[in-house]
Amino acid sequence: METRDLGRRFADNILSEVSDLDALAQFLGIARTVHAGRNERVRLDDEWPKFVFIGKGATKLVAHASSGREQIVAFHFQDDLVSIPARGSHAYYLCALEDCSMLVFKAHKFMALADKQPEILGEICKRSLAALWRCREKTIQLGRKTARERMANFLLAVAERNGSGAKGSCELHLPMSRRDIADSLGLTIETVSRQLGELKTEGLICTSGRSTVNLHDIQSLRARADLLPDTG
Amino acid sequence: METRDLGRRFADNILSEVSDLDALAQFLGIARTVHAGRNERVRLDDEWPKFVFIGKGATKLVAHASSGREQIVAFHFQDDLVSIPARGSHAYYLCALEDCSMLVFKAHKFMALADKQPEILGEICKRSLAALWRCREKTIQLGRKTARERMANFLLAVAERNGSGAKGSCELHLPMSRRDIADSLGLTIETVSRQLGELKTEGLICTSGRSTVNLHDIQSLRARADLLPDTG
DNA sequence: CGAGCAGTTGACAACTATCAAGATTGGTGG
DNA sequence: CCACCAATCTTGATAGTTGTCAACTGCTCG
Numbered sequence: 422m423e424t425r426d427l428g429r430r431f432a433d434n435i436l437s438e439v440s441d442l443d444a445l446a447q448f449l450g451i452a453r454t455v456h457a458g459r460n461e462r463v464r465l466d467d468e469w470p471k472f473v474f475i476g477k478g479a480t481k482l483v484a485h486a487s488s489g490r491e492q493i494v495a496f497h498f499q500d501d502l503v504s505i506p507a508r509g510s511h512a513y514y515l516c517a518l519e520d521c522s523m524l525v526f527k528a529h530k531f532m533a534l535a536d537k538q539p540e541i542l543g544e545i546c547k548r549s550l551a552a553l554w555r556c557r558e559k560t561i562q563l564g565r566k567t568a569r570e571r572m573a574n575f576l577l578a579v580a581e582r583n584g585s586g587a588k589g590s591c592e593l594h595l596p597m598s599r600r601d602i603a604d605s606l607g608l609t610i611e612t613v614s615r616q617l618g619e620l621k622t623e624g625l626i627c628t629s630g631r632s633t634v635n636l637h638d639i640q641s642l643r644a645r646a647d648l649l650p651d652t653g
Numbered sequence: 654m655e656t657r658d659l660g661r662r663f664a665d666n667i668l669s670e671v672s673d674l675d676a677l678a679q680f681l682g683i684a685r686t687v688h689a690g691r692n693e694r695v696r697l698d699d700e701w702p703k704f705v706f707i708g709k710g711a712t713k714l715v716a717h718a719s720s721g722r723e724q725i726v727a728f729h730f731q732d733d734l735v736s737i738p739a740r741g742s743h744a745y746y747l748c749a750l751e752d753c754s755m756l757v758f759k760a761h762k763f764m765a766l767a768d769k770q771p772e773i774l775g776e777i778c779k780r781s782l783a784a785l786w787r788c789r790e791k792t793i794q795l796g797r798k799t800a801r802e803r804m805a806n807f808l809l810a811v812a813e814r815n816g817s818g819a820k821g822s823c824e825l826h827l828p829m830s831r832r833d834i835a836d837s838l839g840l841t842i843e844t845v846s847r848q849l850g851e852l853k854t855e856g857l858i859c860t861s862g863r864s865t866v867n868l869h870d871i872q873s874l875r876a877r878a879d880l881l882p883d884t885g
Numbered sequence: 886c887g888a889g890c891a892g893t894t895g896a897c898a899a900c901t902a903t904c905a906a907g908a909t910t911g912g913t914g915g
Numbered sequence: 916c917c918a919c920c921a922a923t924c925t926t927g928a929t930a931g932t933t934g935t936c937a938a939c940t941g942c943t944c945g
Contacts, residue, residue, distance in 0.1 A: 484793045486879045492796040494789045506786045510806075510880045511793055532775070542774040546764070549781035554738045556788040557726045561716045561743055563795035564724040564839030568933070574742075599892060607796030609934055614893055631891070631942065647718045648742045800901070831924060841902055846925050863910065863923070 422522035424454050427476040431524055434500045435474065435544055444541075447534055452524040457517035463525070465515065467508035470528035475501045478521030479596050483604070484511045493605040495556065496597070498582070502548050504528070518596050563607045566647060571606040572616040573646035576626070580636055591636040598631075620645075654754035656686050659708040663756055666732045667706065667776055676773075679766055684756040689749035695757070697747065699740035702760035707733045710753030711828045715836070716743045725837035727788065728829070730814070734780050736760070750828050795839045798879060803838040804848040805878035808858070812868055823868040830863075852877075 432445045452474075457463050463480075465471055479498050482505065485491045494513070497503045505513055535541045562571050580591045595602070603610045617634075620626045625642055627635045636642060643651065664677045684706075689695050695712075697703055711730050714737070717723045726745070729735045737745055767773045794803050812823045827834070835842045849866075852858045857874055859867050868874060875883065 484789065486793070486797070487876075487881060488879055490797040490879075492793045494792050504782055504785060506789075508881070510790060510878075512881060513789075532778070535778075536771060536775055539768060539771045539774055542771055542778055543764070543768055546767075546774055546778050546781060549778060549785055550736055553736060553781055553785045553788060556785060556792060557716065557738075557745075558742060560726050560788060560791050560795060561718070561724045563792060565718070565722040610892075611894085611935080612933060615933095618893075644719075647720055647722075649719055649740070649744060842924075843903080843926085844901060847901095850925075 422456075422477040427454060427522055427524060430476045430500065431474050435502060436538075436541060437544070441538075444534075444538060448526070448531075449524075451530045451534065452526050455521075455523050455525050457521045457523075459517060459519055461517050463515040463517065463521075463523070465505065465525065467512055467514075470507045471505040472526040472528055472531045473503040473505060473515060474524040474526075475499055475503065476522045476524065478523075479518040480521055480523075481516050481518060481597065481601060481605070482513060483516055484513050486511050491604050492607065493601060495552070495559070496605070502545070504549065504552070518601070568606075568608055568612050568616050569619070569645060570647045571608065572613065572620065573625075573642045574648065575602065575606060576620075576634065576636060577639070577642055577646055577648075580639070591639060593634055593636065595632045595634060654688075654709040659686060659754055659756060662708045662732065663706050667734060668770075668773060669776070673770075676766075676770060680758075680763075681756075683762045683766065684758050687753075687755050687757050689753045689755075691749060691751055693749050695747040695749065695753075695755070697737065697757065699744060699746075702739045703737040704758040704760055704763045705735045705737060705747060706756040706758075707731055707735065708754040708756065710755075711750040712753055712755075713748050713750060713829065713833060713837075714745060715748055716745050718743050723836050724839065725833060727784070727791070728837070734777070736781065736784070750833070800838075800840055800844050800848050801851070801877060802879045803840065804845065804852065805857075805874045806880065807834065807838060808852075808866065808868060809871070809874055809878055809880075812871070821871055823871060825866055825868065827864045827866060 428445060428449050431448065436444055436448070455463055457478075457480075463473070475497055477499055479496065480503070481496055482494045482503060483491050484494050495503075496518075497515075503515065505515060535545060562574055566574065576593075579595060580593050583593065597605075599610045599613050602608075603613045606613065608616075617626070617628065621628065625636070625638050625645070627637070629635075640651075660677060660681050663680065668676055668680070687695055689710075689712075695705070707729055709731055711728065712735070713728055714726045714735060715723050716726050727735075728750075729747075735747065737747060767777055794806055798806065808825075811827060812825050815825065829837075831842045831845050834840075835845045838845065840848075849858070849860065853860065857868070857870050857877070859869070861867075872883075
């Protein structure tokens with residue numbers, strides 16, 4: 422993706438309410454453009470918190486502690502703004518699931534510019550709160566759900582984001598590997614594989630190739646995920 | 654806590670950069686004052702997202718799905734601003750750990766007022782991002798840590814917030830029950846009890862009464878929690 | 886078409902939940 | 916001030932779910 426398109430995309434999404442072209446120039450002035458290929462880690466010093474705008478592609482935000490275990494904290498897609506904290510109790514890094522183009526900002530510089538424009542601050546607020554809510558949902562998943570429930574929940578979440586298909590059923594493409602799914606759900610790849618297998622046996626889904634899944638019965642999946650009835 | 658003091662506290666914390674007394678009046682105009690006693694659920698309709706400012710006390714934010722299992726998503730204390738989403742895949746409620754006084758806002762009204770003052774928006778941004786980062790840490794805990802690690806991590810987190818004591822050791826008061834700890838860590842009360850027992854046996858902590866814990870060796874606890882070395 | 890990696894399946898072990906007693910705690914009332 | 920009571924917490928035995936290790940299968944891409 423061209424830097425110019427990246428800038429336009431950023432302006433359309435984050436600065437949408439601001440017609441000021443000068444603002445965009447200022448933001449681009451403190452941004453670093455980064456491209457990353459499949460499974461490539463985005464190089465970030467972790468001294469300072471960052472904001473990353475995803476102009477194109479899909480990414481995972483990964484945390485790891487002392488031992489080798491990794492936890493995917495969130496997936497982020499085109500037009501998302503990702504907040505990455507400095508290294509603390511755990512270290513975070515951003516990694517591309519597919520070819521990505523993004524803008525990297527130091528958080529304090531970014532906020533210094535944003536402070537001048539209430540519309541931008543409002544946008545950041547809105548996105549931060551949405552991210553917080555999604556993160557809480559993940560917390561519930563990891564704290565109180567079985568492997569089966571996590572898997573069902575995960576499929577429904579992907580379906581909601583980019584699924585296509587008729588009512589009640591849905592075909593979807595998983596841009597991430599089994600390992601990524603496992604690291605996101607706090608499981609192992611073997612367990613993920615087994616859960617998918619059992620959902621297949623039950624006739625709730627079927628798969629073709631590594632990354633295509635068909636959901637046959639969304640209502641049953643919701644029940645398997647232990648979610649509240651749909652009227653909420 | 655008197656409504657007047659509650660208002661002052663809110664102004665000092667959330668409106669701190671704004672000397673405008675009129676702003677406070679406007680916020681109080683859309684707020685509902687709520688008091689709650691120990692283990693009392695804060696009555697909120699869950700039709701609309703809310704903001705709650707905790708003027709006094711300690712609270713837990715709890716989620717539950719279809720089945721009875723509950724997950725404490727976060728603890729919130731004096732001067733915190735809590736964002737509560739509308740009922741969706743899971744239902745959330747706020748519950749007092751001790752006597753509490755708070756201000757409840759409908760989120761859209763709150764944001765409408767905040768939009769007028771960049772300083773307030775900035776404060777909300779800052780707090781939302783901090784909440785997001787804490788939530789991510791919890792995600793890591795629940796996704797990739799053993800019961801022992803969660804327990805150690807939890808004790809360290811409480812110590813960081815309100816611990817008092819000499820360097821290397823620390824005495825702290827747990828305002829929440831074993832059940833609350835379990836619901837926060839995604840464990841059962843029995844497991845929490847056992848983990849505390851084993852930490853005691855190892856000589857890393859000792860307890861007196863139900864809610865007082867002494868941390869003897871913070872460095873070892875950090876190691877037990879599988880956190881990165883302290884230079885971060 | 887074949888090499889190599891991603892994914893699947895199986896056997897077993899480990900950790901945590903569950904179920905069931907007991908033991909403390911802290912408050913209440915005599 | 917002490918004894919007692921109910922709730923909370925601890926401890927023990929057992930079972931279930933998921934992790935671990937290992938072998939095997941089947942995609943993809945050169």
